[in-house]
Amino acid sequence: MSKLLWILFCILLSNFYTTHGQPCSNYVFSRNQIFTTCVSLPVLNSHLHWNYHANGTVDVAFRHTGSTTNQWVAWALNVDGSGMIGSQALVAVVSSTGSVQGYTSQVTSYGTGLQSGSLSFDVSRISTERVNEVVVIYATLVLPRGGTTFNQVWQVGPVINGAPSIHQMNSDNRNAVGSIDFSTGLTADSGGVGGSRQRRRNVSILENFRCLFFYIR
């Protein structure tokens, strides 16, 4: 293969890896809102989209795909700790008919029924939708203490007789924790390494090197 063709091939390959690393940014919201940043969370078919404002507020859209009826979906920040207990949750409850209702809930025990209540920070304009089995929770948060990095938790569970019930304990459910920096877009999994943007860049750089290495050989 000629040198030029090979370099073109390397560039194409690099773009392929870059775009495939960020499927969340291609999503078109039903109300055509534009969110400048998004991350695909590692488990439970979940994505977080947001606009961070310098005044310490953030407009978020938490998106869960493949939702079913009689299901709850939640995304939360844990301001003072990590994991489920103490998390400040945005909850969407999908009824048996597929209609969806959103509210906030503080998780104070493992036996929580996700009762509605106000959070430790201000949340405005919470709303939800379910389109093509995609549940979206929209809200504006006033980030507490001027911070931008928080522990996050997300979860999916059944609704029984109209009430949120305990979620499964599969590895995906247990691994639905991490941290997020709203100003930089970096996230970390429970393992505590990497960032979605950084990882994308690394994969793409790695593929370029591999490509050029094969060319030199």
Ligand SMILES: *[C@@H]1O[C@H](CO)[C@@H](O)[C@H](O)[C@H]1NC(C)=O
């Ligand atoms: C924060 O900034 C955004 C974007 O400029 C604005 O829309 C919003 O109203 C502001 N919120 C507050 C509480 O000042």
Ligand SMILES: *[C@@H]1O[C@H](CO)[C@@H](O)[C@H](O)[C@H]1NC(C)=O
């Ligand atoms: C990306 O590469 C940098 C530099 O080699 C490394 O320090 C970092 O851990 C890598 N991050 C991920 C997520 O792979």
